[in-house]
Amino acid sequence: MQDQPKFFPQRGTDFYADGRSVRPQVENTVARNQLHEDSYFYTGLVNGKEGDGMPYPVTMAVLERGQERYNVYCTPCHSRVGNGEGMIVQRGYAHAGDFHTTRLETAPLGHFFYVIANGYGAMPDYSAQVAPADRWAIAAYIKALQLSQKATQADVPAGTKTESLSSIAEKEGFPESFTKPWVLPPTATYGTPNDQSFVLPTPGSSSTGSTAPVSAHSPAAAGQTVPKQ
Ligand code: HEC
Numbered sequence: 001m002q003d004q005p006k007f008f009p010q011r012g013t014d015f016y017a018d019g020r021s022v023r024p025q026v027e028n029t030v031a032r033n034q035l036h037e038d039s040y041f042y043t044g045l046v047n048g049k050e051g052d053g054m055p056y057p058v059t060m061a062v063l064e065r066g067q068e069r070y071n072v073y074c075t076p077c078h079s080r081v082g083n084g085e086g087m088i089v090q091r092g093y094a095h096a097g098d099f100h101t102t103r104l105e106t107a108p109l110g111h112f113f114y115v116i117a118n119g120y121g122a123m124p125d126y127s128a129q130v131a132p133a134d135r136w137a138i139a140a141y142i143k144a145l146q147l148s149q150k151a152t153q154a155d156v157p158a159g160t161k162t163e164s165l166s167s168i169a170e171k172e173g174f175p176e177s178f179t180k181p182w183v184l185p186p187t188a189t190y191g192t193p194n195d196q197s198f199v200l201p202t203p204g205s206s207s208t209g210s211t212a213p214v215s216a217h218s219p220a221a222a223g224q225t226v227p228k229q
Contacts (some may be wrong), residue, residue, distance in 0.1 A: 070141050085182045
């Protein structure tokens with residue numbers, strides 16, 4: 001196989017009249033499994049803008065699926081509560097988005113789908129890992145997660161007993177700081193909000209101490225400026 005004649009991807013050939021080894025799609029045909037008629041389901045966009053609303057009904061099973069997929073693919077960076085301070089961030093990755101800001105609380109549902117499908121700034125895309133139906137399930141779960149962080153007595157059925165997280169933490173013997181916003185260690189770096197360039201710290205520079213983080217997702221060397229994608 002090493003030596004037999006073959007076409008390499010995107011390399012030309014004189015075998016076909018148009019000089020291309022890769023054959024173009026036959027006009028007016030659709031390959032099996034590629035009939036994406038419902039474009040909102042596949043893109044999260046309506047007329048080029050992020051749409052709001054689920055393309056299929058949300059049930060408890062959908063939210064549970066979304067929670068499970070979120071916990072697998074998003075918590076390493078965004079954490080289980082969605083504050084953007086997951087384990088990878090705590091060990092030096094760019095600060096992941098906090099879902100509990102007004103901007104993201106009011107963002108259309110299609111935004112979450114779109115970010116999973118296409119990535120966002122320092123965040124790589126998860127289109128290969130997370131299928132479209134699961135992207136929507138995760139987006140729906142993030143909405144539930146956002147609600148959960150600001151829920152009031154009025155959000156639960158009348159008569160349901162609620163307890164504050166701090167009183168539960170106290171009862172369970174957690175330290176007082178447990179319910180306070182998490183403090184990131186100095187090795188964590190910050191993302192690229194407002195289209196600012198993201199500068200990787202250089203080894204030994206004062207902001208990083210002795211352990212300089214190496215960006216896992218970028219081939220750039222430490223100290224180089226990584227342009228926002
Ligand atoms: C490898 C770490 C990593 C993983 C895993 C990850 N993200 Fe992110 N995410 C980031 C970072 C970093 C940012 C901030 C990017 C920036 O501002 O440049 C971000 C930002 C976001 C934002 C905010 C976009 C905005 O408008 O500010 C959303 C929404 C988001 N991620 C959703 C997800 C979802 C859903 C998943 C799981 C499918 C996920 N992310 C997995 C690192 C990650």
